[in-house]
Amino acid sequence: MRLLLLACLRAQTGNATTAERIQSHLHAAGHICVLKDAFRYESPAEIANLTSADKFDAALAIHLYKGGRLLQGSRIPFGIIFGGTDINEDIKCEEKRRVMGEVLGEARFAVAFTMKMKELAATEWPDTRKKIYVQTQGIKTTPSETFDWYRFLQNADIPTDTDNLHVFLLICGLRRVKDPLYLVDVFSEWHRKDPSVHLGIIGPAVDPHFTNEVKEKVKRAPGIHLLQEMPQDDLHAAMKRCFAVVNSSISEGMSAAILEAMDLDTPVLARNIPGNAAIIKHKDTGLLFSDPQSLMSLHCWICNCPDATTLEHLIAACLLLTLYCDYLYTVTM
16 A cells, blocks of 8 residues: 655654654555655645645545645545644644544544543544544664763763762753743752752754743753754663653643653653653652642652662663554554
8 A cells, every 4th residue: 555644744853753653664564655744735735636646545644733634635545643732732723623623524534642632532523533543652762872971961061070960851842832941940940959960951943933932041040951953863872871851741642752761761750741641650650740849849759769779760660661663553444
């Protein structure tokens, strides 16, 4: 089968990573899957011409609005994979909600990463409930064997001579829905009390105006470091070496960074939102916080965890939640 896969393909973003994994799985299953960046197209007519000229048999789109709207009136059958911001955020906009409802009505099937996401969509569009399936993401990490952790710290202006260094990494595209500034003040205060604590924010400048806000805030916040984008293999290696991975998003479908951290057996501290709570059991496979102050209260619990060692040992069970890419999605047309 020759498949078209539409997604927002900006490098180092969750949608792009998910799209590449789906493409890899479909290729392994014997299909041809062609990735196209949804941002390069403006109308369903352009996609209709593409599917006709390239003789696609079917199509998939990640994100009900950004990718799905381009498949409206499609000449070929298509399926939708919810991205997260479509169901959690775009649904609040009347025009986007109308378009997404029409797209979902036309789709042969839809995939939600969590039951919560399915229920949100099914509540909004009850007639589509039976065509929405829950399929957890598959994750596979590939940490670089040549990654230089100490050079990474030096480039980030993090002192390497500090005993018991605690580097937290917040990995996200710099846009408001990821809310990277949410924890800046509390981590900076933590750093003042304990200079071994540092927060590194890594991700592409998705929103240039907001990125400037982040840069200005970080300049005035001791212990906070805005880091350059990294190749995925190096990023995985950095995640493996850091003390914990942090997620502060306002909403998530299913965070690839959290799943990758679990695959690497790295502790996770995440904002208590439905997408994160769907994969993290508090104080068992990770830590959930409701606000910056509750994160600080967890600091004391972390430092006095039952094992009296490090948080890494406490959350060793994270690895059990990892779903490798033996299969990711089964496409039935």
